[in-house]
Amino acid sequence: MSVELRPMGITCNIACMYCYQNMHRDAGNGHSGYDLALIKHKLELLDEPFHLFGGEPLLMPLSDLDDLLGWEYNRNGKTSVVTNGILITEEHARLFKKYNTSVGVSIDGPGELNDIRWAGTLEATRKATAAAIQNIDRLLRHGIIPALQVQVTKCNSSAAKLPLMFEWLRQLDEKGIVSMRLHILEIDNPEVRKHYAFTPEENIEVFEQYLALEKTLGHLRFDIFTDMKQMLLATDQEATCTWRACDPYTTESVTGMDGQGRMSNCGLTDKEGINFQKPDDQGYERYIALYHTPQEHGGCKGCRFFLACKGQCPGTAIAGDWRNKSENCSVWKYFFTLHEKNIQHEGRIPLSLHPQREQLEKEMLQQWTQGVNLTIASLAAAYKQYIK
Ligand code: SF4
Ligand code: SF4
Structure with missing residues (x-):
């Protein structure tokens, strides 16, 4: 188990229209501030590693990030962070290298393909997307190969957008990116369903094209297909939580911890915007x-x-x-x-x-x-x- 540590709660520098944490935002939950000493104490009691998560974890001041990642590195020899990539600077990249950090970047593509990850205005959104794209290259220059997380939506995978998307994926493949998690959009909002989600039939058509593309790529693999094959071969030790009988009230693959050391579940099951307490059983x-x-x-x-x-x-x-x-x-x-x-x-x-x-x-x-x-x-x- 790895604790999903959210020191910044659900505070984020952008406002993705489909974000599953929007329910918490609407309910006014999830902003508690953080206490590093308390977090460390709780993590020691649990004796588990953590991955930094958000909201956007890189909103933390660099000195606190250095403190937290350094502490984790001394415990486990490696660290992990999931970010939208927009705020990564040279200093962040150096910290990630120093603390052997696995970096996950959530992004749906370059330019217009990422417009659903909204930053307030179209201009600000495109600027934020361009920064995230450049920061993927920044990480690669530092010898850090990020794993990408992509939501497949009409914004990046409609018939008109797919050629652009696949061109980007081929570029990433050539640059040495090896892993991408493709998500079918999880929908909590009828407007998002109406404008951005594919029907199941459309998803089949679109994901078939991703599968066909994967066969032409040198390094890059989409874990959704790898997982499904593993499940059918009973080699599921490393498979993603979604295939492993997740109890919605304990979400054993995801133990969330906020900035005050309070435990919670995976946000995907919190449909009411409430972080219910985590049961023991x-x-x-x-x-x-x-x-x-x-x-x-x-x-x-x-x-x-x-x-x-x-x-x-x-x-x-x-x-x-x-x-x-x-x-x-x-x-x-x-x-x-x-x-x-x-x-x-x-x-x-x-x-x-x-x-x-x-x-x-x-x-x-x-x-x-x-x-x-x-x-x-x-x-x-x-x-x-x-x-x-
Ligand atoms: S609800 Fe459970 S299966 Fe779904 S993403 Fe969260 S931890 Fe994984
Ligand atoms: S196990 Fe259930 S959800 Fe999965 S394919 Fe079969 S019927 Fe559908």
Whole structure:
């Protein structure tokens, strides 16, 4: 586990229209100031590493950033930060190099492709985007290869925009960027859905093009596709939280901590804009219920991809209700089917077609009933049988 440390709370230098923290902003929550000594004390009690998160963590004064990253580096030999990239200076890049920092940059593309990440006016937005793009190069000059996080929207991936987007991705590939997380937009706002989100059918079409592009790239990989293949091969030890039966009330992959050392969950499940307290025990009721609920009623009953997908992230559940499966179900089914075929062509048996799939499902359900959430890899190993 890595603690998602938010010293600046949800304070940010821009105002992305789709940001899942907007509900907290609307509710007036998430601005608590920070106390570095208190944060360190709490982190020591937890004995866990952290990654700096926001809002925008680089709004912290450089001296405090130096203090915090230096402290973490002395504990763990490495550090991590997720930023929109706009505020990175030479001093930041030097700190990141000094403290062996993994840098994640959230950006949806250059120029107009990033307009949804709004900075108040069009001019300010384009200026902020240009700074972030230049700062990716700055990091590379310092020998830091950032991992990028991109929301796939009509703003950067419509038919008119995709050529520009792919040109940028090819440039990044040539520059040595190796990892990009592509997100299907998580939607909490009807206006965002109306103007920027793709329908599931459109998402399939667009993500197919990303998949085709990936095959032509030298280094750059989109982790969404890697993850899906791993899930079907039961090699899911490193897979993203969205495939791993996340309890919406404890979000075991994300432990948030604010500037006063208070714990919270992943913001994607906070649909009310409230940081509910983090319970000690986890529950897997969502996954037991999804397994038994017919698909036409928001469940996953009978889906051969259930072990791999598990209804996906509760933050993307139909109608914002975590009891339902992901509203992107048809997209996941489409790409799982594609990966399933590819795995078969490689002469292997995907989990979805394995003769013991139903037995493994029952065992997984049994484990969830007891409050245990295994990876498929460890579940399959316990069965001492699996895919060659
Ligand atoms: S709510 Fe979704 S993104 Fe957040 S930890 Fe759970 S699975 Fe991951
Ligand atoms: S593909 Fe759809 S039905 Fe199947 S497990 Fe995922 S969300 Fe559920």
